[in-house]
Amino acid sequence: MPTYLYECENCGRFEHFQKITDDPIETCPECGGKVRRIIGSPGIIFKGSGFYVTDSRKKNNKKSSDQEKAS
Incomplete structure (x- = not known):
């Protein structure tokens, strides 16, 4: 869920x-x-x-990419 930024006429900005x-x-x-x-x-x-x-990248993807480059 995101955090939105709002601005109050009296208080100023808040999340x-x-x-x-x-x-x-x-x-x-x-x-x-x-x-x-x-x-x-x-x-x-x-x-x-x-x-x-x-964050979602699997660690073994890098290894397979490196193997393809070596071929």
Whole structure:
């Protein structure tokens, strides 16, 4: 699940952890003020393992690639 970046009119910026399918939040959990989702840098933050190509790469793939190059 991604972490979205929001900006409150009163409190400033904060992160909110929610599903991609969830609707954007409209009120600040701290003060109840109006918030807007920040899209851009970084609009959505993916934290944890599994989000990079190298996380899912099998260790034996490198060995088979090296063997093909030697042939």
